Amino acid sequence: MTTLTKEAGAPVPADADAFLSVRDLHVSFKTEDGIVKAVDGLSFDLERGRTLGIVGESGSGKSVTNLTILGLHDPKFTTVEGEILLDGQELTTARESDLEKVRGNKAAMIFQDPLTALSPYYTVGRQIAEPFMKHTGASKRAAWERAVEMLGKVGIPNPKERAKDYPHQFSGGMRQRAMIAMALVCDPDLLIADEPTTALDVTVQAQILDLLRDLQQEFGTAIVFITHDLGVIADMADDIMVMYAGGAVERGTMNEVLRSPQHPYTWGLLNSMPRLDSDLDEPLNPIPGTPPSLLTPPSGCRFHPRCTFQDRVGGTRCVTERPLLAPDRASACHLTAEQKRTIFIEEIKPRLG
Amino acid sequence: MKEDLVLPAPREAAADSAGEPLLQVAGLTKHFPVKGGFPIRRTVGAVQAVDGIDLTVHVGESFGLVGESGCGKSTTGRLITRLMEPTAGTISYRGKDITHASRKQLAPIRSEIQMIFQDPYSSLNPRQTVGKIISGPMEINDIVPEGGREKRVRELLEIVGLNPEHYNRFPHEFSGGQRQRIGVARALALEPKLIVADEPVSALDVSIQAQVVNLLQKVQAELGIAFLFIAHDLAVVRHFSQRVAVMYLGKIIEVGDRESIYTRPRHPYTHALLSAVPEVNLSDETDGGRRERIRLAGDVPSPISPPSGCRFRTRCWKAQDKCAAEEPPLIQISGNHEGHLTACHFPEEPTIEGRDEDIVLDPALAALEEGIEGQ
Numbered sequence: 010m011t012t013l014t015k016e017a018g019a020p021v022p023a024d025a026d027a028f029l030s031v032r033d034l035h036v037s038f039k040t041e042d043g044i045v046k047a048v049d050g051l052s053f054d055l056e057r058g059r060t061l062g063i064v065g066e067s068g069s070g071k072s073v074t075n076l077t078i079l080g081l082h083d084p085k086f087t088t089v090e091g092e093i094l095l096d097g098q099e100l101t102t103a104r105e106s107d108l109e110k111v112r113g114n115k116a117a118m119i120f121q122d123p124l125t126a127l128s129p130y131y132t133v134g135r136q137i138a139e140p141f142m143k144h145t146g147a148s149k150r151a152a153w154e155r156a157v158e159m160l161g162k163v164g165i166p167n168p169k170e171r172a173k174d175y176p177h178q179f180s181g182g183m184r185q186r187a188m189i190a191m192a193l194v195c196d197p198d199l200l201i202a203d204e205p206t207t208a209l210d211v212t213v214q215a216q217i218l219d220l221l222r223d224l225q226q227e228f229g230t231a232i233v234f235i236t237h238d239l240g241v242i243a244d245m246a247d248d249i250m251v252m253y254a255g256g257a258v259e260r261g262t263m264n265e266v267l268r269s270p271q272h273p274y275t276w277g278l279l280n281s282m283p284r285l286d287s288d289l290d291e292p293l294n295p296i297p298g299t300p301p302s303l304l305t306p307p308s309g310c311r312f313h314p315r316c317t318f319q320d321r322v323g324g325t326r327c328v329t330e331r332p333l334l335a336p337d338r339a340s341a342c343h344l345t346a347e348q349k350r351t352i353f354i355e356e357i358k359p360r361l362g
Numbered sequence: 363m364k365e366d367l368v369l370p371a372p373r374e375a376a377a378d379s380a381g382e383p384l385l386q387v388a389g390l391t392k393h394f395p396v397k398g399g400f401p402i403r404r405t406v407g408a409v410q411a412v413d414g415i416d417l418t419v420h421v422g423e424s425f426g427l428v429g430e431s432g433c434g435k436s437t438t439g440r441l442i443t444r445l446m447e448p449t450a451g452t453i454s455y456r457g458k459d460i461t462h463a464s465r466k467q468l469a470p471i472r473s474e475i476q477m478i479f480q481d482p483y484s485s486l487n488p489r490q491t492v493g494k495i496i497s498g499p500m501e502i503n504d505i506v507p508e509g510g511r512e513k514r515v516r517e518l519l520e521i522v523g524l525n526p527e528h529y530n531r532f533p534h535e536f537s538g539g540q541r542q543r544i545g546v547a548r549a550l551a552l553e554p555k556l557i558v559a560d561e562p563v564s565a566l567d568v569s570i571q572a573q574v575v576n577l578l579q580k581v582q583a584e585l586g587i588a589f590l591f592i593a594h595d596l597a598v599v600r601h602f603s604q605r606v607a608v609m610y611l612g613k614i615i616e617v618g619d620r621e622s623i624y625t626r627p628r629h630p631y632t633h634a635l636l637s638a639v640p641e642v643n644l645s646d647e648t649d650g651g652r653r654e655r656i657r658l659a660g661d662v663p664s665p666i667s668p669p670s671g672c673r674f675r676t677r678c679w680k681a682q683d684k685c686a687a688e689e690p691p692l693i694q695i696s697g698n699h700e701g702h703l704t705a706c707h708f709p710e711e712p713t714i715e716g717r718d719e720d721i722v723l724d725p726a727l728a729a730l731e732e733g734i735e736g737q
Binding site for chain 2: 066067161162163164166180181182183186210211212213214215216218219220223224226227237238239240241242243244267268277278279280281282283284285286287289292293294295296297299300361
């Protein structure tokens with residue numbers, strides 16, 4: 010951890026074991042107001058069969074990262090730099106026809122709102138069968154049977170009949186199940202779930218999360234799970250990456266990040282969230298201020314305008330120098346490792362109740 | 363943005379002793395007609411959004427209303443503020459029946475019951491300045507406070523943690539959290555006694571959400587305003603409310619003080635709801651304080667044709683014939699604390715500890731988990 014700033018200058022070589030490897034990714038959009046740097050220097054790895062939870066607030070760049078992995082951004086207004094390696098294949102420079110072979114086959118995605126992500130024109134069964142026919146060359150009939158099988162697997166009652174229904178005839182929870190069936194129909198190695206349960210009620214959310222976890226055990230899929238809810242992350246993820254204003258600020262295993270967090274932003278998130286077992290009648294400890302505009306991001310550390318620990322670093326380092334994130338367990342902050350440890354134990358943990 | 367909020371001393375008008383009932387609702391019902399048929403469209407059914415609920419909000423109290431989408435919690439809020447006409451039942455405010463009061467009769471009461479809406483983007487008029495928005499309620503009610511309206515608005519802006527200089531700005535110049543603060547300032551403009559807050563923080567980011575919750579709590583405690591706090595987030599409701607009612611398909615199925623509802627729930631649905639909340643376990647012991655795990659099957663049934671008897675019976679693991687035949691009354695079950703009412707024929711044990719065997723009703727989950735265990 011002491012090598013944090015030394016190492017970070019040069020991009021780290023891709024991890025040999027990693028199935029998905031993102032290196033120094035920059036994504037920016039041209040808008041009327043100027044250039045928005047949605048993702049600014051992001052690197053991470055994901056191994057087969059593991060779940061990486063990406064947590065962050067709106068505008069932190071977590072969704073953009075994952076749309077970019079599958080090449081779902083609008084190339085006309087987007088500039089992508091850096092490297093995305095999926096099973097050794099470089100995706101940022103890949104041709105559209107190559108991407109088509111990846112999408113839905115090797116890597117699939119579940120979106121937040123299943124009603125807008127499903128086509129209202131086609132039956133649910135046909136929408137699930139389509140990627141299967143395209144990628145495996147199966148006949149229409151075999152693909153339909155596979156769709157029915159998948160619907161049964163994700164818990165749609167009476168799948169043979171329900172496959173003939175249109176999305177509007179499904180309830181919210183069932184639509185999300187259908188989306189999961191569609192994503193898993195080709196047995197992908199990578200599944201990107203972008204806030205898959207945010208639009209759902211809490212009892213349905215619990216069903217869907219457990220379903221995803223159980224299916225992952227059966228299929229051995231690697232999952233990138235995006236959410237703003239730390240509780241959901243704690244339920245799902247093996248590893249966690251915390252994002253703020255277009256970059257990762259902390260990374261580690263689930264236990265490391267949630268039980269001994271090192272970054273002031275992670276502390277802020279944990280402190281500001283009411284829990285079912287937190288102390289009553291104590292005011293919450295919100296993070297002051299608001300997330301920055303990505304048109305004119307703050308200099309130095311992106312979090313410095315909202316950070317209450319700046320004075321502990323001393324000098325103007327937080328304002329002038331952007332802290333970088335080392336590989337593995339790390340946090341992008343100028344505080345020393347010792348400071349991070351003592352601040353968390355002495356000042357943050359007691360407030361968590 | 364100011365973090366230390368300056369609040370004026372409580373008004374003398376708050377002489378009502380706390381604990382007195384402020385708002386009483388009995389048998390409140392709202393059915394929305396469903397039209398169908400051709401060429402003459404007839405009423406063919408009704409969405410039973412709210413179906414006979416009773417609740418009391420006391421002076422200065424914060425009362426939480428929690429439930430999943432479609433349970434009728436927002437409709438209840440709108441009925442109480444009389445933004446909708448109830449189909450049946452009575453609403454009385456300070457002992458006065460306002461269920462069918464006319465516009466004129468309502469006018470003086472409307473200033474005492476205010477509302478905070480969910481979406482800070484659509485609940486503020488984009489063509490009006492912040493000053494105009496917040497002074498709007500005073501203009502309508504022809505109130506000129508001491509020192510003029512503008513002074514009062516600046517005072518209100520300061521109370522909610524905004525810069526009084528923002529008086530002439532437009533809503534689009536503010537972030538979501540700041541807009542919600544403007545909504546709070548507008549609700550406070552007339553010195554209300556009761557604020558109906560319909561999901562006031564669910565559209566905000568986590569870090570901003572905490573700021574607004576703190577603001578509301580401060581306003582509630584220091585100005586002695588009663589709150590009807592409607593939300594789907596159980597942790598936020600627990601944090602904000604002294605008493606909590608749980609709704610399911612248009613009915614209140616359990617109500618009680620916060621402690622009872624969150625640690626000694628009796629209704630199976632309350633158990634299921636609490637166990638479904640994803641939680642960060644911050645304790646170092648991995649097994650310490652395991653919570654029960656209940657996974658229901660399917661979704662909430664349609665409120666157009668809700669199940670007979672107990673409405674939760676179609677998803678309940680304890681349901682028996684009696685549940686279909688007889689609607690359980692909302693009563694105090696033996697062993698419950700004073701004021702903790704539950705509508706269930708076969709209540710659960712009052713604990714949320716992990717059970718020997720998880721309750722997994724979802725067939726797909728059960729099948730997958732059996733397969734994994736069998737390996």
